[in-house]
Amino acid sequence: MLSHSQSKLIRSLRIKKHRYAEGLFVVEGSKAVLEALQSSNHSIKMVVAHSAWFGAFNEEEIPENIRFPISPADMDKISAFDTPSEVLAVVQMPERTQIPLQFEGLWLAAESIRDPGNLGTMLRIAEWFGAKGLLLSPDCADVFNPKTVQASMGSIFRLPVFHCSLTEVLSNAASDVAFVAAAMEGNASPTFNFDFNTVLLLGNEGNGLSEELLALVPKRVNIPQWGGAESLNAAIASAVLAYQYRLQHP
Amino acid sequence: MLSHSQSKLIRSLRIKKHRYAEGLFVVEGSKAVLEALQSSNHSIKMVVAHSAWFGAFNEEEIPENIRFPISPADMDKISAFDTPSEVLAVVQMPERTQIPLQFEGLWLAAESIRDPGNLGTMLRIAEWFGAKGLLLSPDCADVFNPKTVQASMGSIFRLPVFHCSLTEVLSNAASDVAFVAAAMEGNASPTFNFDFNTVLLLGNEGNGLSEELLALVPKRVNIPQWGGAESLNAAIASAVLAYQYRLQHP
Numbered sequence A, B: 001m002l003s004h005s006q007s008k009l010i011r012s013l014r015i016k017k018h019r020y021a022e023g024l025f026v027v028e029g030s031k032a033v034l035e036a037l038q039s040s041n042h043s044i045k046m047v048v049a050h051s052a053w054f055g056a057f058n059e060e061e062i063p064e065n066i067r068f069p070i071s072p073a074d075m076d077k078i079s080a081f082d083t084p085s086e087v088l089a090v091v092q093m094p095e096r097t098q099i100p101l102q103f104e105g106l107w108l109a110a111e112s113i114r115d116p117g118n119l120g121t122m123l124r125i126a127e128w129f130g131a132k133g134l135l136l137s138p139d140c141a142d143v144f145n146p147k148t149v150q151a152s153m154g155s156i157f158r159l160p161v162f163h164c165s166l167t168e169v170l171s172n173a174a175s176d177v178a179f180v181a182a183a184m185e186g187n188a189s190p191t192f193n194f195d196f197n198t199v200l201l202l203g204n205e206g207n208g209l210s211e212e213l214l215a216l217v218p219k220r221v222n223i224p225q226w227g228g229a230e231s232l233n234a235a236i237a238s239a240v241l242a243y244q245y246r247l248q249h250p
Helices: A004-012 A017-023 A031-036 A072-078 A116-128 A144-152 A167-171 A234-248 B003-013 B014-024 B029-036 B072-078 B117-130 B147-150 B168-173 B234-248
Strands: A025-026 A044-047 A067-069 A087-092 A106-110 A134-136 A161-163 A178-188 A200-202 A220-222 B022-030 B044-049 B065-069 B087-092 B105-109 B134-136 B161-164 B178-188 B198-202 B220-222
Touching: A004 A017, A004 A044, A004 A072, A017 A025, A017 A178, A025 A031, A025 A144, A031 A044, A031 A087, A106 A116, A106 A234, A116 A134, A116 A144, A116 A234, A144 B014, A178 A234, A200 A234, A234 B234, B003 B014, B003 B044, B003 B087, B014 B022, B022 B029, B022 B147, B029 B044, B029 B087, B105 B117, B105 B234, B117 B134, B117 B147, B117 B234, B178 B234, B198 B234
Parallel strands: A044 A067, A106 A134, A106 A200, A134 A161, A178 A200, A178 A220, B044 B065, B105 B134, B105 B198, B134 B161, B178 B198, B178 B220
Antiparallel strands: A025 A087, A044 A087, B022 B087, B044 B087
């Protein structure tokens, strides 16, 4: 049984401030909860589910002391979604205090991506194309936002993600990595030469990358426009550019 | 001023059945409304906006008889969105009774894409990569769903879209077009040979394309997975494959 204060805690984790104060976030849905349980980097504090859901798991898979059976009606109250799943888990945030300055292979970096769903999709894309991790400017949507967690389809449990100052990373990074900005005035992607060690920077779709950041990144790439649409969203652009990187570095 | 029955009509257009009974749909937001006004294929029945919004347009741009000033409070009541814009338009559906059977260049076809936002994003992608049009199976989200219209970012006014039986199109299409199914067991996209006339078929991300459809499409393409994520959503897959097409047919 979930106590009143536990219910209150879970509800409070919809808010970023509370997530970071507690060092906890919530993941909803059977598939995502199982992926969280399998992740060695993530400690699970609570699994809250309809009683029937627990039936499929033994004590070794889900220890008794983190099992919290709940009624569908009570799940409605604590879920962040309109149509709750039968299970959610409260997960400890991984410790990621050391911002990376060495980059091997492909990394993505996003500036000011405010839409949590778009950001989650970007995580999933990053993982698909074998990116090693994701850097997010502090004003991006929070990576532990329920919608981001959901849209990442489990990638959040397998890919390291850092909220950090991108200008600081740019200024202090090892010299054997190429920072490449996705920008309108860039070189056309089909003939762009990606270095093996690449951090690909993507901006907010309304404004693109900030002047401050662009001033630090001489290399620019753009996706040619073959038709009339005005823009691609940042997640789509990241997929196409990561794909182009992979055509050169399979 | 908007009459009570006009308000009621606009609200009713959130529902597919009513949209098709009336032959009308709603587009919200200043940019999208202006794109609708510029589209020669779309007849605008009403422009409903805060009075100040109309100030920027003369009688030629927006005739008096289709102008309907509205208060923000009343806009809240008729908008399909939680945070309404200052303007919406009621637009006549274009007449598209003749399902195309001849295809020049790139077309996209989607089966059972249920998420309206994803479908709108796919329209925007199709236009960016210069696709000539979009075929949608009858069980896709409706292309005139408010969320689809919004996510298409105006592409809905520039790209022909047909809800139709994909198996019928496949069975009756001209012989000089290649139908290509995006499918797990397909040939890897980087070395896939796209014909100039190509209809690219994309399935529902949970289930992929139906067996019925796949039985009619021997050509298959897939996007290699360089990392661990389980799937790409259909819109992302359409972007990457349309890009690959363009690398061969710039």
